[in-house]
Amino acid sequence: MYTVKEVAKLLELSEHTVRFYTDKGLVPNLQRDKNNNRVFNDESIKWLVGAKNLKKCGMSVQDIKKYVDLCLEGDSTIQERYKIILKQKEEALTQLEEAKLMAEYMIPDSVT
Numbered sequence: 001m002y003t004v005k006e007v008a009k010l011l012e013l014s015e016h017t018v019r020f021y022t023d024k025g026l027v028p029n030l031q032r033d034k035n036n037n038r039v040f041n042d043e044s045i046k047w048l049v050g051a052k053n054l055k056k057c058g059m060s061v062q063d064i065k066k067y068v069d070l071c072l073e074g075d076s077t078i079q080e081r082y083k084i085i086l087k088q089k090e091e092a093l094t095q096l097e098e099a100k101l102m103a104e105y106m107i108p109d110s111v112t
Helices: 004-011 015-023 042-056 061-073 075-106
Strands: none
Touching: 004 015, 004 042, 015 042, 042 061, 061 075
């Protein structure tokens, strides 16, 4: 079992972010010790890694929560989850193209 501080260091997140994600329900079945402190096992760390990666891809916490809830419903939601990920991928690709245009604007290839 890991503490908030240990998990934060392990995943390179702030302790505040770890607590925020758990408070928002992004880590199902979170356990607590006798003092009501959050404690993490390998399964809960996997949920945090997933949340961290989805957030890095630009997904909102609200959409991550929806995705987590669908995961907990089981295989019957696979298609819906796939659509969520596909939509996020499309948004990320759009952002990538916008970033390329901004980089080109800063220093056009024709100048170098």
